[in-house]
Amino acid sequence: MGQKAVAMVNNNSDFELVGVFNPIIDSLDPNDYGLDSKVKVFNNFSQINIEADIWIDFSIPSAVFDNTKFAISKGIRPVIGTSGLSEDQTSELKSLADDKKLGGIIASNFGISAVLMMKFAQTAAKYFDQAEIVETHHEDKLDAPSGTALNTARLIHEVQQQDEQKNPNESDPLGTRGGDYHGIKIHAIRLSGFIADEEVIFGSDGESLTVKQSTTDRASFMKGVQLAVKEVMNRNELVIGLEKII
Structure with a gap:
């Protein structure tokens, strides 16, 4: 970079x-x-x-x-x-x-597509009560979650103004449900072959919405x-x- x-x-x-x-x-x-x-x-x-x-x-x-x-x-x-x-x-x-x-x-991300994705996600958060974030980066990235994913979660939470509700009966002994930012789950993947991808998945009764961006060149x-x-x-x-x- x-x-x-x-x-x-x-x-x-x-x-x-x-x-x-x-x-x-x-x-x-x-x-x-x-x-x-x-x-x-x-x-x-x-x-x-x-x-x-x-x-x-x-x-x-x-x-x-x-x-x-x-x-x-x-x-x-x-x-x-x-x-x-x-x-x-x-x-x-x-x-x-x-x-x-x-x-x-x-800025957590200077990619125009990533910034627009965050703005779109914040708009969508007005209409959905639940969201999860999946971010995939190259294997040499040192921090997790990515700044982009964390900022996306912050923007969503700013709109929702309350913590997302958890399933009180959920069991996750291996920690596979990801990190938690005010109830918004964040999943960080580190693999060769990627630079920076992120998707935000919203869910509600009877419908879902996915906002995704990919970076293929720094x-x-x-x-x-x-x-x-x-x-x-x-x-x-x-x-x-x-x-x-x-």
Whole structure:
């Protein structure tokens, strides 16, 4: 995803790549990574001494909070696509950015189809009392459930305003019914051959509805990132969710 983001910036005449950050690299020579010689390479926060408008982050769950906090402290607008932030961490980052009137976005998914799926699911939740979510990702994804699945559950719960009812007689000794977010079951699948799929299944008396999207190429996420980069330049707060600007 980092490589896709670099390519997106380099291919956009409105953008200019001024620096990259990776704490686990040794060489700071941009030529070693196929970058223009003008691009600064950093592996430590203390080295970052450049002017930048946007911090694009597709790192890992254990690093994203500190990365975003650093960007905000330097007045760099964060565009965060890394999942794994807790609700408390997200709230803290929003408070820090909003206090500085700094635009930014934290999105569980930058895929346009995924964002539309979440919006459609939230609309459907007005008319159904029960929903379950199934998300499938590549085997190397570190967090489960995915940020997209968790955000979808949040959006559904915002509409329903109550916990979904459980079957009091249900027995599940192996935990096969999935995770639970206010009664909404979330099932996470990790398999090779996938990038990112998600479906939301609604059920009611006599009918059901399935909303599904599939991602087959990570390059598709860059449409949303490009949209977000331009949008946060006109914002003075940290937005949670790409669905808020589409």
